[in-house]
Amino acid sequence: MxxxxxxxxxxxxxxxxxxxxxxxxxxxxxxxxxxxxxxxxxxxxxxxxxxxxxxxxxxxxxxxxxxxxxxxxxxxxxxxxxxxxxxxxxxxxxxxxxxxxxxxxxxxxxxxxxxxxxxxxxxxHPLLHHLGPEPFDDAFCGDHLYRLSRGRKVPVKQFIMDSKIVVGVGNIYANESLFHAGIRPTLGAGKVSRVRYVELVEQVKRVLASAIEQGGTTLRDFVGGDGKPGYFKQELYVYGRAGESCLKCGTLLKEIRQGQRSTVYCPDCQR
The missing domain is CATH 3.20.190.10 (MutM-like, N-terminal)
Structure with a gap:
């Protein structure tokens, strides 16, 4: 998608x-x-x-x-x-x-x-009125995630992929952002501190900005406006790399299923 x-x-x-x-x-x-x-x-x-x-x-x-x-x-x-x-x-x-x-x-x-x-x-419009802030808007910040996550037991990965919380953080970019923020995707959203949410917001913005700059992730069905496929030239650290070595610490990356989607993370770098 x-x-x-x-x-x-x-x-x-x-x-x-x-x-x-x-x-x-x-x-x-x-x-x-x-x-x-x-x-x-x-x-x-x-x-x-x-x-x-x-x-x-x-x-x-x-x-x-x-x-x-x-x-x-x-x-x-x-x-x-x-x-x-x-x-x-x-x-x-x-x-x-x-x-x-x-x-x-x-x-x-x-x-x-x-x-x-x-x-x-x-x-x-009914398809738009419920949407949360855009990831590059000032409204998307650590305080926003911290406030909405209190008392929530849902895993943090699924929390940030909820379009009512923030739009545009799909599976690829949720995996990458959580890795760079050092947060394990299975951790309950309500257990993530304000400080860690501030870092997660920074990583979401950085990962998405890099993807946009490079022209988007290569997807089989995606064709750009000029008829050429988009390319995500930045190296993906975890997504699609299950069983391979972590590029930061060398530990083998693990893969689990969350909400019928693949989640890959480093057991050592993400806590």
């Missing part, structure tokens, strides 16, 4: 090609996504100029004069820029065609994403 860095990289990749341009037509070849494509999307968009593109969690919000186009990539979706007349693939479900011949194409083999038209404040 594309995580927050992939979403940010995708948005940055496609935005320069479409901002300030007017929509000429919309082609919806398959409306049956996880949440159906808004009916009559073409009539809502044609003639409008794209004013801004921004991200909220894993949702991309493209602002027009009368509303926002909200796009979520689901588990296997991607956006890319193509030119008019580019052959359509089996999983190319929606095209936003601009007057200059630029096409924003949405592809999604598993159809777990969504494309919806929103009027009013996007943050009031």
């Amino acid at each position: 594309p995580e927050l860095p992939e979403v940010v990289v995708t948005l940055r990749g496609v935005s320069p090609h479409i901002l300030g341009k007017q929509v000429a037509s919309v082609s919806v070849r398959e409306p049956r996504l996880r949440w159906p494509v808004t009916e009559g999307l073409s009539s809502l968009l044609v003639g409008q100029t794209l004013l801004e593109g921004r991200q909220r969690g894993k949702y991309m919000l493209f602002r027009f004069a009368s509303g926002h186009l909200m796009i979520h990539l689901g588990m296997s979706g991607n956006l890319r820029i193509v030119t008019a007349g580019t052959p359509v693939g089996k999983h190319d479900h929606v095209d936003i065609n601009f007057v200059d011949g630029t096409v924003l194409r949405y592809s999604d083999p598993r159809r777990f994403g969504t494309i919806q038209w929103l009027e009013g404040l996007p943050e009031e």
Whole structure:
């Protein structure tokens, strides 16, 4: 599943090609996504100029004069820029065609994403109103995690992956951030001190920023805005390295399952 860095990289990749341009037509070849494509999307968009593109969690919000186009990539979706007349693939479900011949194409083999038209404040939409702060916002801080974690027995890894707590800390980045903060992922969230949460916040911000800078983690289904796969060139310290030696202390890394997801950690470096 594309995580927050992939979403940010995708948005940055496609935005320069479409901002300030007017929509000429919309082609919806398959409306049956996880949440159906808004009916009559073409009539809502044609003639409008794209004013801004921004991200909220894993949702991309493209602002027009009368509303926002909200796009979520689901588990296997991607956006890319193509030119008019580019052959359509089996999983190319929606095209936003601009007057200059630029096409924003949405592809999604598993159809777990969504494309919806929103009027009013996007943050009031049912899919967005419950979301916690963005990881790079000042509201995401050690005090925030410490306050919300008091009395919570849920493991700290699952706690920071809860989008009501903070958005965008997916499985890969939770593993890496906890390793660099020296916190064992099985530790109850309520047992983590304020000082350790301050360190964890710093590591979350650093790991995500590095991933965004390098272009996102390589995922089989992810294709960037320029049609090239994204790459996470920074070395992963624990994710995907179960049974290998810790790059800091040499201890063999352990793997467990938490919430049906793989968790890898160092028994010595993480306490």
